[in-house]
Amino acid sequence: xxxxxxxxxxxxxxxxxxxxxxxxxxxxxxxxxxxxxxxxxxxxxxxxxxxxxxxxxxxxxxxxxxxxxxxxxxxxxxxxxxxxxxxxxxxxxxxxxxxxxxxxxxxxxxxxxxxxxxxxxxxxxxxxxxxxxxxxxxxxxxxxxxxxxxxxxxxxxxxxxxxxxxxxxxxxxxxxxxxxxxxxxxxxxxxxxxxxxxxxxxxxxxxxxxxxxxxxxxxxxxxxxxxxxxxxxxxxxxxxxxxxxxxxxxxxxxxxxxxxxxxxxxxxxxxxxxxxxxxxxxxxxxxxxxxxxxxxxxxxxxxxxxxxxxxxxxxxxxxxxxxxxxxxxxxxxxxxxxxxxxxxxxxxxxxxxxxxxxxxxxxxxxxxxxxxxxxxxxxxxxxxxxxxxxxxxxxxxxxxxx
Amino acid sequence: xxxxxxxxxxxxxxxxxxxxxxxxxxxxxxxxxxxxxxxxxxxxxxxxxxxxxxxxxxxxxxxxxxxxxxxxxxxxxxxxxxxxxxxxxxxxxxxxxxxxxxxxxxxxxxxxxxxxxxxxxxxxxxxxxxxxxxxxxxxxxxxxxxxxxxxxxxxxxxxxxxxxxxxxxxxxxxxxxxxxxxxxxxxxxxxxxxxxxxxxxxxxxxxxxxxxxxxxxxxxxxxxxxxxxxxxxxxxxxxxxxxxxxxxxxxxxxxxxxxxxxxxxxxxxxxxxxxxxxxxxxxxxxxxxxxxxxxxxxxxxxxxxxxxxxxxxxxxxxxxxxxxxxxxxxxxxxxxxxxxxxxxxxxxxxxxxxxxxxxxxxxxxxxxxxxxxxxxxxxxx
Numbered sequence: 001x002x003x004x005x006x007x008x009x010x011x012x013x014x015x016x017x018x019x020x021x022x023x024x025x026x027x028x029x030x031x032x033x034x035x036x037x038x039x040x041x042x043x044x045x046x047x048x049x050x051x052x053x054x055x056x057x058x059x060x061x062x063x064x065x066x067x068x069x070x071x072x073x074x075x076x077x078x079x080x081x082x083x084x085x086x087x088x089x090x091x092x093x094x095x096x097x098x099x100x101x102x103x104x105x106x107x108x109x110x111x112x113x114x115x116x117x118x119x120x121x122x123x124x125x126x127x128x129x130x131x132x133x134x135x136x137x138x139x140x141x142x143x144x145x146x147x148x149x150x151x152x153x154x155x156x157x158x159x160x161x162x163x164x165x166x167x168x169x170x171x172x173x174x175x176x177x178x179x180x181x182x183x184x185x186x187x188x189x190x191x192x193x194x195x196x197x198x199x200x201x202x203x204x205x206x207x208x209x210x211x212x213x214x215x216x217x218x219x220x221x222x223x224x225x226x227x228x229x230x231x232x233x234x235x236x237x238x239x240x241x242x243x244x245x246x247x248x249x250x251x252x253x254x255x256x257x258x259x260x261x262x263x264x265x266x267x268x269x270x271x272x273x274x275x276x277x278x279x280x281x282x283x284x285x286x287x288x289x290x291x292x293x294x295x296x297x298x299x300x301x302x303x304x305x306x307x308x309x310x311x312x313x314x315x316x317x318x319x320x321x322x323x324x325x326x327x328x329x330x331x332x333x334x335x336x337x338x339x340x341x342x343x344x345x346x347x348x349x350x351x352x353x354x355x356x357x358x359x360x361x362x363x364x365x366x367x368x369x370x371x372x373x374x375x376x377x378x379x380x381x382x383x384x385x386x387x388x389x390x391x392x393x394x395x396x397x398x399x400x401x402x
Numbered sequence: 403x404x405x406x407x408x409x410x411x412x413x414x415x416x417x418x419x420x421x422x423x424x425x426x427x428x429x430x431x432x433x434x435x436x437x438x439x440x441x442x443x444x445x446x447x448x449x450x451x452x453x454x455x456x457x458x459x460x461x462x463x464x465x466x467x468x469x470x471x472x473x474x475x476x477x478x479x480x481x482x483x484x485x486x487x488x489x490x491x492x493x494x495x496x497x498x499x500x501x502x503x504x505x506x507x508x509x510x511x512x513x514x515x516x517x518x519x520x521x522x523x524x525x526x527x528x529x530x531x532x533x534x535x536x537x538x539x540x541x542x543x544x545x546x547x548x549x550x551x552x553x554x555x556x557x558x559x560x561x562x563x564x565x566x567x568x569x570x571x572x573x574x575x576x577x578x579x580x581x582x583x584x585x586x587x588x589x590x591x592x593x594x595x596x597x598x599x600x601x602x603x604x605x606x607x608x609x610x611x612x613x614x615x616x617x618x619x620x621x622x623x624x625x626x627x628x629x630x631x632x633x634x635x636x637x638x639x640x641x642x643x644x645x646x647x648x649x650x651x652x653x654x655x656x657x658x659x660x661x662x663x664x665x666x667x668x669x670x671x672x673x674x675x676x677x678x679x680x681x682x683x684x685x686x687x688x689x690x691x692x693x694x695x696x697x698x699x700x701x702x703x704x705x706x707x708x709x710x711x712x713x714x715x716x717x718x719x720x721x722x723x724x725x726x727x728x729x730x731x732x733x734x735x736x737x738x739x740x741x742x743x744x745x746x747x748x749x750x751x752x753x754x755x756x757x758x759x760x761x762x763x764x765x766x767x768x769x770x771x772x773x774x775x776x777x778x779x780x781x782x783x
Contacts, residue, residue, distance in 0.1 A: 009582075009589035009597065022613060029612075030578075034585040050613070054622070062623070066616035113760070132758065135735035142651070142717055145638060149649035149721045154640065156566035157553060163640050163647060164721060165553030167565060168632045174610040176756070178577045183757035185584040186430045190405040190762040192591055198761035206738055206756035209727065211573045212566045213753040214418070217461040218450045219724040220739075220751040226724050231540065231564045234449055239540060241549065241561040247627060249562050251544035312533040319537055321544040321562045324551075324618050324625035324632070327608065336527055338605045339619055351619040353612045356575075356605035357582050358527070360508070360598045362589070 002383060006070070008035020008364020013188065015096040016087075017041065017071070018111070020048045022144075023128050023204060024100030025067045026177025031096070031184065032070040033355040035364035039072045039094075039380060041087060042373055044402050046078070051373070059372045060346050068370035069342050069352055074381070075374035075401050082400040084109060089385050091119050095191075096184050100128035103139055113199035122197040124187040126180050132203035144172030144204075151208030156215060158228030175211065176204040237284040238263070241321050242296050248304035249321035252295075252311065260284065262314040266307075267298050342369040377401060404431020405762040409587060411491040412437060412482070413466070414473065414506070416444050418539075418569040419523045419603065420495030421462040422576035427491075427583065428465035429755060429764040435485060435780065436466045437473070442773045455746040460770040464752065468771035469780045473504045483514060485780065490590060491519040491583055497535035498528065508598040518596040519586040523579050527602030537603075540564040542571040546607025547615065551632040555639070558629055574610060575603040636679065637688045640721055641695065643702045647721035650695070652679055660714040664707075670694045727753075742766050 005011070013036040017028040025040070025048070032038040042048065050064040058064075074090070077083040087109075091097060097116060099106055106112050106127065113125045127133050130142045145166065148154045154166030183200045191197055209216070215226040231240035233253070238260075241249040254260050257280065264273035272294060278284050284291055299307065304320040311318035320326065333339055337354055344350035350369050381387045381401070395401045409432040413424040416439070428434040436443070445459045469485075471478040486492060492511065494501065501507050501522070508528070511520045522528065525537035525545070543549045549562035556562070564570070579601045586597045608615060614632050618625035625631065638651040652658060655677045662671045674691070675682050699707070704720040711718035722730065728739050728751055736758065739751040746769065755764045 009585040011589075012592075013588075026612070030581060034582070062617045062620065063613045066613040066620070126757075131732050132736055135732045137732040140712055142719065145649060146651050146717050146719045149640070150719050152722045152724055152727050153566045154649060155647070155721050155723045157563060158640075159560055159563070163642050165555070165640050166649070166721075167553065168548060168551045169554045169634050169638065170611055170614050170632050171548065171552070174612065175574060175577065178574075178581065178610075179756050182426070182577055182581040182584065183755075183759060185581060185588060186405040187759060187762070188588055189409070189430075189584065189591075190403070190759075192588070193405075193407065194403070194761075196761050198759055200760070201758040203736065203738075203756050205732075206736070209733075209738065209753060210756050211570060212724075213573075214458050214461045214569065215567045216724050216727065216753045217750070218457040220728075221452045221457045221460075221744075221747045222450055224450070226567070231561060233540070233564075233568055236538070239564075241540075241544060241563075243559075243561070247558055249544070249550070251541045251549065251562070251564075253538040253540050255538070312536070315533075315536070317536045317538045317541050319534075319541040319545040321550045322547050323627045323629075324547065324615060325627055327547050327615060328618050328625045332526065332530070333605070333608070336529070336602070336605075338527075338602065338608060351616070353608050353616050353619070354605075356578050356602055356609045358600040359582070359586070360600075362597060 003037070003379060006035055006365040007362050009359070009362065010034040010036040010364070013037070013096065014094045015039065015098060016090055016094040018097070018099040018101055020101060021050060022067065022173035023176040024098055025050070026174045027098050027126070027128065027180035027184070028071055029067055029069065030178055030181035033364060033366050037072065038070070039074055039090065039376065040068065041076050042073050043075055043077050044373065065344070065350060065370045066352065070366055070368050071371055072376035072379065073371035073374055074376055077400055077402045078109060080400050082395065082398070086385070086400070087111065088119050090380065091116055091123060093384050094120070094123070095188065096124045096126065098126045098128070098180060098184065102141060103129055103133070117197065122191055122195060124184060124191065124197045124200065126184050126200035126202060128176055128180050128202045128204060130204050132206070133201040145169045147205040148172045148208045150205045152216060153208040153212050156212055156226055156228055158230070160228070160230040160232065162228070164228035172204065172208055176202065176207040179207050234285070237281055237288050238291060238295055240292055242299040244299050244302055244304035244307065250299055250304045250308055251319050251321055253317045257281070259316050263311065263316045266310050266314045266316065269298055340366070342367055344369045345372060403762050405759065406430040406432035409433065410435065410489040411493060412485050412489045413493045415493050415495040417495045417572065418445065418462055419572040419575045420493050421445060422573055423521070423523065423579040423583070424466065424493045425462055425464065426576060426580040431762070434466040435776065436463060436468050436771070437471050437482065438468055438773060440470055440472050446773070452747055460746065463770035464766050465768055466771060467776035467779070468774055469777050470774040479504065484783065486515045486518055488783065489518065490587055491521070493521050493583070495523040497524060497532065499532060512596065512598055516596055517590065517594055519583055519590055519599070520596065521579050521583050521599040521601060523575050523601040523603060525603045527605065528600045539569050539571050542603045543607060546571065546604045547611065548607055551629060554630070554633045556629045571603050571607060575601055575606045578606050636683055637691050641699045643699050643704050643707065646704050646723065648699060648704050648708055649719050649721050651717040654679060656715055657717065660711070660716040664711055664714050664716060665698055668698070740766050745769050
C-alpha cells in the first residue's frame with residue numbers, strides 16, 4: 001500500500017539513511033519533518049545502538065523513539081551480497097543517501113559516491129564523519145565532546161579564569177545532523193537546475209567550528225585570541241545569569257543606559273541607579289564583577305519567573321534559566337505545540353519535541369512515531385522495488401531481510 | 403557553479419540570527435539583497451573593530467548586496483515591494499510589532515506576494531507575548547535549557563553560561579531557518595507558490611537535545627532541578643596541560659587500557675578495576691582518577707600527547723584555540739579557512755562551511771558590501 005500523503009515542502013523527495021546514534025538520524029529527522037520520505041536501513045544483526053540503550057525492547061527504546069519520528073524502517077543484512085544488492089536497488093529509487101557510519105565502511109561496501117553514481121547518476125550522497133571523509137586525521141572517530149573540543153568551540157566556553165569545560169557533553173551531534181540536512185537540500189536545488197547530483201563531505205568538527213565563525217574571523221583580522229569569557233559581553237552590561245531564590249537563575253541582558261535604569265527601578269536599587277560608576281556602559285563594564293555581585297545580592301531573594309516577568313514588562317530582556325523540569329512543564333511550549341503527540345506502538349501516543357518551525361500553508365504532518373524494526377519492509381520491497389511476495393519470503397528465509 | 407544560482411533573497415533582518423541565515427544562502431550562490439536602515443545595519447556598530455570597520459558585520463554579511471531603505475517611509479516601502487515581486491525569499495528576524503508597523507506581517511506579505519517564501523526568526527515564535535520578543539541570545543539559551551546545563555557538572559553556585567561567543571543560539575536558529583527556506587524554495591520551484599515560515603529560536607534549542615529532553619517528557623527519565631540533568635557521568639572533561647588544555651573522553655575497558663599504557667601503567671592506576679568505566683564508575687572513582695590524571699597531564703604538551711593517545715585508541719583531543727585551528731593539518735587539508743584579500747582588512751581567513759559539496763562548493767566571492775553599495779543597481783530594476 002502506498003503511504004499516506006504527509007505534505008510539506010519536501011514531499012516527493014526520497015532519502016535513504018545508513019545512520020546510527022544521533023547526528024545521522026537527526027539529519028534524517030529534519031528532512032522527514034519537512035515532508036521527505038526517509039527510509040532507514042536497519043538490520044537485527046547490526047542495530048543502531050539507540051535501539052539498545054535503555055535495555056529493554058529494541059522497538060521501544062527511549063533514545064530511538066525520541067529522534068526517529070516519521071522515519072520508515074527497512075531490514076537488510078548488508079553483510080550479504082544479496083543484501084547489498086537490495087540496498088543498491090533502493091539507491092536507484094532514491095534522491096539522497098545519508099550515512100554517518102565509520103570512515104571507510106561505505107567504501108568497503110562499494111557504496112562510495114563513485115559507485116553510487118554508477119547506480120543512479122544524479123544521486124546526492126552526504127557522509128557525516130567526525131573529521132570529514134578524507135585528510136590526514138580522517139581515520140579518527142570520536143564523540144561529541146571530542147569534536148567540540150577540537151573545533152575551537154569548547155575553548156570559548158567556561159567560567160572566567162577557569163579551565164574551559166565547554167558546552168554540555170550532549171552538544172554537537174544534533175547540530176552536525178542539522179547542517180547535513182541543510183546541505184542536502186542545497187544539493188537538491190543544484191540538481192533541479194543542472195540535473196547533476198553530488199557528494200557532500202560533512203565534518204562534525206567543522207560544524208562546531210562554524211558556530212564560532214565570527215570569533216575566528218575577528219581573530220584572523222585582529223590577532224586577538226578569544227578566551228573563555230563566562231557571560232561577558234563587550235556591548236552589554238549587566239549581561240549574565242543571576243542567582244534567585246530556590247537555586248534558580250535569571251538571565252538578564254542590558255544594552256542601554258535606559259535599560260539599566262529600568263533594571264534598577266524594578267529591583268528597587270536606587271543606590272545602584274545613582275552610582276556614577278555604573279552610569280555608562282564603559283563604567284559598568286569596568287566594574288562588572290562588583291556590579292554582578294551587587295545585583296546577585298538583590299536577585300538572590302526573589303523568585304526567578306516573577307522577577308523576569310516584571311523586568312520584561314519594564315523593557316529589560318530577562319528570562320528564567322530553565323531546568324529540565326521547567327522545560328517539561330512549560331505551558332507556552334505545550335500550547336504552541338513545541339511538544340506534540342505522535343503515535344506509539346506501545347502506549348498509543350508519545351510526546352515528542354516537534355520541529356522548531358511552523359509553516360503555512362502545507363506544513364508536513366508529523367504524526368507517526370519511530371518505526372518498529374522492519375515496519376516498512378513490505379512498502380520498500382513490494383511497492384518501491386516491486387519484488388514479488390515469494391521473492392521477499394525467500395529473502396526473509398535466507399536472512400537477507402533480517 | 404553554485405547551488406542557488408538564479409535565486410534572489412531579500413534580507414530585512416537586523417540581528418545575527420537572520421543575517422547568518424541569509425549568509426548561508428548567499429554562500430550557496432543566492433543573490434542576497436540586504437536592506438539596511440539609513441545609517442546602516444545595527445551589526446555595523448558592533449565590535450570587534452579594525453580600521454573603523456566591524457569584523458562582526460563583515461563576517462555575517464559577506465557575499466551580499468546592500469541597499470538602503472527606510473521601511474517606515476512609504477516610497478522606500480514601495481521599493482521593497484518591487485524587490486519582493488521579483489525575489490524568491492524574504493528573511494526577517496524582528497518582533498511582530500516591527501512588522502505590523504511596516505506592513506510586513508505574514509498575512510500582509512502572503513497577500514501581496516503569494517509566490518514568496520517568507521521566514522521570520524524570533525526568540526519564542528509568532529504569537530509570543532510582545533514583551534518576550536525582546537529576548538537576546540543569552541535569554542534564548544537560558545530559556546531553552548542549554549545554559550542551565552552547561553558546562554557539564556557545573557556546581558549549583560556557578561552561573562549558567564551563554565555558550566561560545568555572543569551568538570550561539572543565533573547560529574543554531576539560522577541553520578534551521580536556512581534549511582526551511584531551502585526546502586520551501588524547492589516547493590516553490592515545483593508549484594510557484596510561497597510559504598510562511600515561523601522559526602522559534604528557543605524551540606531550536608529544545609530540538610537539539612531531543613534524545614535527552616524527550617525521554618523526560620515521555621516519562622522514561624526523570625526531569626529535575628539538577629544542573630547535571632543532561633550529563634552522562636564518567637570522567638570525561640577538560641584538563642589543563644603545559645600549553646593549554648586537553649579533553650579526555652572514556653567509557654570502555656579498551657579506553658582505560660589504552661590510557662594506562664599511555665601513562666606507563668602507573669601504580670595508582672592498578673587500584674582501578676579494568677572495567678571500572680562500565681561497572682564501577684562511581685563519583686569517588688571519578689574524583690580519584692581525575693586527581694591523579696590532572697597531575698600526570700599537567701606537564702604534557704597537548705598536540706604530541708593527544709596524537710599518541712589517538713594512536714593507542716584513547717579519545718583524548720586537544721582543546722583547540724582560535725590560534726591553533728588555521729595550522730591544524732586537517733583544517734589545512736580540507737581548506738576550511740578561505741584566504742581572502744579583504745578591502746577593509748587586507749589578507750584574512752574566513753572560516754567556511756562544514757560541508758564540502760563536490761559540484762557546487764560554497765565560497766566567499768565578495769566582501770560584505772559598503773552601505774548602499776547596490777542602491778543604483780536596485781534602483782535600475
